Amino acid sequence: MTTKDSDRLSDLSINHPSDWDTEQFRANWYVFLESLIEEEATSLIPSRRIRYQIEQTTVFREVLSGWDEMSGSHRLDAWKRLLIAAEEACRTILPACVECGECCRMGSPVLHLEDLPLLKSGKIPWDQLITLRRGEPARSPFDGRPFVLPEERIKVREKEGVRECVFFNDETDQCSIYSERPLQCRAQACWDPIPARDTAELPFLLRKHIFEDIDLLLEMMAEHENRCGFSALSDAFEKLNRTNGENVQEVLGLLAFEEHFRQFVSEKFNIPAQNMELLFGRSFAEMTSLFGFRVAVEPDGTRCLVADKTGEQD
DSSP: OOHHHHHHHHTHHHHOGGGOOHHHHHHHHHHHHHHHHHHHOOTTSOHHHHHHHHHTSHHHHHHHHHGGGOOHHHHHHHHHHHHHHHHHHHHSOOSSOOOOOHHHHTOOOBOBGGGHHHHHTTSSOGGGEEEEOTTOEEEOTTTOOEEEOSSOEEEEOBOTTSOOBTTEETTTTEETTGGGOOHHHHHOOTTOOHHHHHHTTSOBOOHHHHTTTOHHHHHHHHHHHHHHOHHHHHHHHHHHHHTTTTTHHHHHHHHHHHHHHHHHHHHHTTOOGGGHHHHHOSOHHHHGGGGTEEEEEOTTSOEEEEEOTTOOOO
């Protein structure tokens, strides 16, 4: 037993677990876990993952299920056993998924060429996908550091306002497409980053793979990239800052043209609007937040740029 173990057990004379009901037991258990994880856990392992592992141990299940029927002295002994077992579990991360859902909460997967059959079979609907285009800012799935995409990526959507995967049910901690999940999800292992890093070396899924037999759409995507590439938007906002806003009409014109392009293709080819982010990526109007602005519509329909400090890079 370590010094920390002894210190924790000595605290029991003050906390009196013998007097707790089940609700108090759970409350004190969560407080204890927070302090334990903060002291013992490696920063690479999500705290929720550690809690799930501990709560799946035989000791925890036995203590929880029998707490109400225990006498005061038995509760004290059970609590001591539980603290020791928890510290052991915290230091020994099992090489297995405990379905805590933290991977799904930290972001949605990028698709690889191997995932193409999931799209063609409808297991992953096209309207739940979004294209991140070359040059766009992104964050590393390994350390969260920002970087610029060297080529496009096709990504499963995330829930609005958070980074959770759209297929994740945060009430049950379950994935709604678990049996048909993408390659990145299957390689994800919070206790071992190597499989996911190895997967990142495999070919990514690109739009040309999805629409390889539809020449007209490929031409439309190429034209959109040529006239509305992310670099065009970035250059326009760089000039806006450099000229202290003198080219604001140029920026608004670019936003309007890009929006018209999307609408034309959607109507011309009868493509649902929710699929446009797969075909052409995020709209310029949406991406203005990356540059600290948003598009506002005046009562007369006039559009203008206003400062928006809430925008964050993905």
